[in-house]
Amino acid sequence: xKSTLPPFFLCALLSFSGWLSAExxxxxxxxxxxxxxxxxxxxxxxxxAWMIVATVLVILMIIPGLALFYGGMVRVKxxxxxxxxxxxxxxxxxxxxxxxxxxxxxxEGNAFFGGLSKVFLKGVTPESMAATFSKGVVIPEYIxxxxxxxxxxxxxxxxxxxxxxxAKFGAVLMFMVxxxxxxxxxxxxxxxxxxxxxxxxxxxxxxxxxxxxGFIFQRGALDFAGGTVVHINAGFAGLIGAIVxxxxxxxxxxxxxxxxxxxxxxxxxxxxxxxxxxxxxxxxEANGVAAMVFVNTLLATAGxxxxxxxxxWIDRGKPSMLxxxxxxxxxxxxxxxxxxxxxxxxxxxxxxxxxxxxxxxxTSLKNMLGYDDSLDVFGVHxxxxxxxxxxxxxxxxxxxxxxxxxxxxxxxVGAYDMLAQVISQAWGVGVTIIWTSLVSLxxxxxxxxxxxxxxxxxxxxxxxxxxxxxxxAYNL
Amino acid sequence: xxxxxxxxxxxxxxxxxxxxxxxxxxxxTVTEVKGxxxxxxxxxxxxxxxxxxxxxxxxxxxxxxxxxxxxxxxDAIAKTANTGKIGDGKIFVSNLEQVVRIRTGETGAEAL
Numbered sequence: 001x002k003s004t005l006p007p008f009f010l011c012a013l014l015s016f017s018g019w020l021s022a023e024x025x026x027x028x029x030x031x032x033x034x035x036x037x038x039x040x041x042x043x044x045x046x047x048x049a050w051m052i053v054a055t056v057l058v059i060l061m062i063i064p065g066l067a068l069f070y071g072g073m074v075r076v077k078x079x080x081x082x083x084x085x086x087x088x089x090x091x092x093x094x095x096x097x098x099x100x101x102x103x104x105x106x107x108e109g110n111a112f113f114g115g116l117s118k119v120f121l122k123g124v125t126p127e128s129m130a131a132t133f134s135k136g137v138v139i140p141e142y143i144x145x146x147x148x149x150x151x152x153x154x155x156x157x158x159x160x161x162x163x164x165x166x167a168k169f170g171a172v173l174m175f176m177v178x179x180x181x182x183x184x185x186x187x188x189x190x191x192x193x194x195x196x197x198x199x200x201x202x203x204x205x206x207x208x209x210x211x212x213x214g215f216i217f218q219r220g221a222l223d224f225a226g227g228t229v230v231h232i233n234a235g236f237a238g239l240i241g242a243i244v245x246x247x248x249x250x251x252x253x254x255x256x257x258x259x260x261x262x263x264x265x266x267x268x269x270x271x272x273x274x275x276x277x278x279x280x281x282x283x284x285e286a287n288g289v290a291a292m293v294f295v296n297t298l299l300a301t302a303g304x305x306x307x308x309x310x311x312x313w314i315d316r317g318k319p320s321m322l323x324x325x326x327x328x329x330x331x332x333x334x335x336x337x338x339x340x341x342x343x344x345x346x347x348x349x350x351x352x353x354x355x356x357x358x359x360x361x362x363t364s365l366k367n368m369l370g371y372d373d374s375l376d377v378f379g380v381h382x383x384x385x386x387x388x389x390x391x392x393x394x395x396x397x398x399x400x401x402x403x404x405x406x407x408x409x410x411x412x413v414g415a416y417d418m419l420a421q422v423i424s425q426a427w428g429v430g431v432t433i434i435w436t437s438l439v440s441l442x443x444x445x446x447x448x449x450x451x452x453x454x455x456x457x458x459x460x461x462x463x464x465x466x467x468x469x470x471x472x473a474y475n476l
Numbered sequence: 477x478x479x480x481x482x483x484x485x486x487x488x489x490x491x492x493x494x495x496x497x498x499x500x501x502x503x504x505t506v507t508e509v510k511g512x513x514x515x516x517x518x519x520x521x522x523x524x525x526x527x528x529x530x531x532x533x534x535x536x537x538x539x540x541x542x543x544x545x546x547x548x549x550x551d552a553i554a555k556t557a558n559t560g561k562i563g564d565g566k567i568f569v570s571n572l573e574q575v576v577r578i579r580t581g582e583t584g585a586e587a588l
Contacts, residue, residue: 255527363524
């Protein structure tokens with residue numbers, strides 16, 4: 001670690017100061033919160049209370065949910081390395097989010113990056129408000145900041161599964177700083193930043209407000225809770241990582257059985273429970289749509305669990321617990337972008353498709369392409385994320401039980417053009433894939449050239465727990 | 477004196493211990509072991525990755541007996557541990573040259 005710390009901090013500083021100089025001249029934008037404050041709407045206590053609970057649920061997904069889900073799948077000698085990577089990434093991103101992440105993702109800037117008007121959470125107070133999806137309805141900006149913080153923290157943590165059991169701890173942290181800054185933040189801005197519903201007062205004002213939104217948002221892509229921002233983003237970063245770092249020693253020659261499928265089941269269950277915070281919380285209000293999102297999240301996951309189980313049963317002869325847990329996560333991933341736009345039956349169909357397709361991706365596609373994505377970040381998150389993002393365009397159609405797309409100028413659901421919507425969705429998917437893949441590749445190369453991505457062969461053989469962290473997971 | 481080593485299916489251990497007590501065996505040593513014979517191993521599948529598990533869990537039972545007891549002991553183990561299915565295990569018999577009871581210093585058959 002001695003040799004890894006200075007470049008890691010240097011890197012954080014460089015990336016940060018780079019932003020300052022590039023964006024210094026940008027004028028402070030009139031933000032959502034400012035607009036809301038002018039009309040002085042008051043946050044509803046029910047909405048606020050729900051968002052606090054939802055945020056806690058998403059934290060539960062990361063620690064210990066994701067950590068255990070991943071940890072159970074590695075060999076016993078690497079258990080702590082996975083737990084520690086997830087735990088440390090959560091802590092590190094939390095701090096970076098408050099310092100500059102929130103501002104770059106969620107203030108007005110250009111179509112790709114937000115501005116720096118809220119660095120160090122400048123201007124965020126107990127009185128400042130954030131917009132929701134309903135006109136005149138706001139929530140306290142602080143809870144919006146921290147709710148979004150949890151999304152920013154889980155996304156990098158998802159990536160570690162792809163190069164588990166062989167990456168240096170310092171390299172993981174350094175990569176995550178770079179990737180969070182140059183991939184997560186701009187993609188979040190491109191997909192989610194908009195002026196808020198209150199800006200859409202008439203056609204002209206609506207067009208003006210729309211021009212300030214993020215690039216993918218302007219293309220009309222729907223992503224309710226992060227299919228592109230979280231899952232495709234992390235999934236492709238993982239794939240690139242697995243390829244750049246290379247296969248584990250003994251891959252496909254030695255036994256790399258999960259050391260505890262029990263832990264993985266506990267982790268998957270915590271993810272499933274926590275995901276109600278993730279998806280339902282993304283509605284930002286405790287209302288009827290929130291209840292619909294809850295139902296969709298439950299049903300798609302159940303459908304995907306059954307379809308992975310069924311596919312495995314037919315194809316491999318036995319339905320495994322690891323398969324069922326993986327199917328549940330695949331379903332959660334697929335419903336994430338869709339959950340606020342589709343109906344319950346659309347959710348079940350989407351889940352059934354996701355379970356079977358992700359099963360194929362991790363059992364067949366991975367072997368065909370030959371990469372060593374240790375815990376199937378690509379097969380589950382990227383593949384499931386793409387299915388969900390494109391499926392949103394299909395199942396959001398009112399004819400298929402979806403909600404359609406709300407027109408904030410007309411204050412009604414607009415006419416639905418499925419082909420146009422699928423094309424919009426494809427824009428979101430395509431831009432995310434290209435952006436995250438390029439940023440990931442460059443970031444991995446920078447880390448590899450400075451501190452090295454991979455541990456020594458000796459460390460990999462002995463296990464990362466002892467060699468990187470100086471402890472063992474179980475001293476029974 | 478003879479030294480009998482038997483490899484058994486783990487769930488048969490209690491039955492075998494009782495049968496041996498009935499034929500007058502006063503002490504046995506048991507170890508949990510892994511191995512394979514004609515039963516071979518099995519395969520496990522984790523997300524499409526197939527692992528062949530060669531070594532299956534077995535129990536190794538060791539017992540020292542007098543020449544007179546031998547046939548009854550072999551008979552007791554063979555009958556009780558038999559399920560008729562592949563993987564029931566084996567019995568090995570070897571000559572035993574000396575036995576010492578550490579506490580008293582007794583030797584030979586008296587020490588059994």
